[in-house]
Amino acid sequence: MLKLATTVLGAIVVLVVLVAAAVSGVVSAVFGGGDDSANASQPSQAALSDIPGNYLALYRQAATTCPGLDWSILAAIGKIESNHGQSPLPGVHSGSNYAGAGGPMQFLQSTFNSVVERHHIPPGGSTPPSRYNPHDAIYAAAAYLCESGARDERDIYGAIYAYNHADWYVSQVLNQAAQYKQAAANSGDDARPSxxxxxxxxxxxxxxxxxxxxxxxxxxxxxxxxxxxxxxxxxxxxxxxxxxxxxxxxxxxxxxxxxxxxxxxxxxxxxxxxxxxxxxxxxxxxxxxxxxxxxxxxxxxxxxxxxxxxxxxxxxxxx
Structure with a gap:
């Protein structure tokens, strides 16, 4: 029953995203992103096909809390860490993996607690916030990336590197993000690779x-x-x-x-x-x-x- 409800919710959210993207000025109103969301990229067909609707909405909403952070970076991290919460591996829904990380964004409990103490996690998740709750985990990830260099695009690479200290990880995130973003003609965004x-x-x-x-x-x-x-x-x-x-x-x-x-x-x-x-x-x-x-x-x-x-x-x- 819970799985059916989640599927229906995902379908509704995807429909909202598609309609909002087609109407000028509606994206900002739907996702509450203020002026910065007007510059956010739109989801590619690959993103719409791969990301559950409720997760896509959360990535887009959470990214608006950090000017300069595109939602696709959050989504790419969510893909790599837990396949948007769909991975059956230990630590995604309970417990932790071999390194002590848990939840859909794979936070160490100590890191998650520290982020929650320093930043306001909006209502809509667990009380108190939980690293296993997608809402709380994704907003916490946005806050962590923001304070690590993503704000105003100062150092996107460094922010991702702070999340996981490995060049290969940064490369995977950037490549996945590029696949999730719809290429925009005559813009400064990267074009989509063949x-x-x-x-x-x-x-x-x-x-x-x-x-x-x-x-x-x-x-x-x-x-x-x-x-x-x-x-x-x-x-x-x-x-x-x-x-x-x-x-x-x-x-x-x-x-x-x-x-x-x-x-x-x-x-x-x-x-x-x-x-x-x-x-x-x-x-x-x-x-x-x-x-x-x-x-x-x-x-x-x-x-x-x-x-x-x-x-x-x-x-x-x-x-």
Missing amino acids: PQAQQAVNYAQGQLGLPYMWGGNGPDHGHKGFDCSGLTMAAYQAAGIALPRTAQEQYNAGPQVPKGTPLAPGDLVFYGTPSNIHHVGIYIGAGKMIHAPDFGQPVKVDDYRWKGDDYVRASRPSN
Whole structure:
């Protein structure tokens, strides 16, 4: 009976989201997000298909409490941590996992208590607030991300890293968030990646932490690590797309992303000059890339633009 009621509620909420998104100015009124919600992204079809309606509404509502935090980041964390509360693993609905985390957003009890003490959790959840209650857990996650750098988009990467101290985790969250956001034409948002591009990004995520190796093509070729173009070649090889070996050849192969067009996860970003490309990375969204930087530095996530860089352009490999 409870499962049926939850399903019906989810369907009603999804209908509300779809109608609200279609009417100018209604999203803010429905979700109570004030001025900031007007700039929030809209759910993609993938989000509407994957996220239970009651969770989608909570992600959108909670994100409005932190200017600069898009709901898709909360939703991506909810997906990775518990599949939006649907995971049967220990700690999601009661108890804790091996690390002591519990609830749909996988909070340590001490961390959850600390967040609740510092921030007001709106009515609508448990009394007192519980990390197992989706309402309380999602609002607490928004508050934690906000104080960790998400407010006003100061440091989205750092905020996610504070939630789980791992570069691979940040990459997964950013990629999942990109899939949940509906691509907006002529906006500063990242474009949606192709399935092959997403496969390339997923492969690159799996190589985080491997050492830089000049001429390295990675473990699949008997090497301990990668150089920059070896990583990009291997990532797209895993996605069924053949790339040339060197960064210059990859730049020449294109096709180049038109200037002014938003980048998409999986785009290759190049540095140097058009005739002398010396570095390449894989864009993963939110201004970040995965790359093999140089000797002594492992494959890692970095900003794809920085002060004084010699960024040239991006390409979007395809079959």
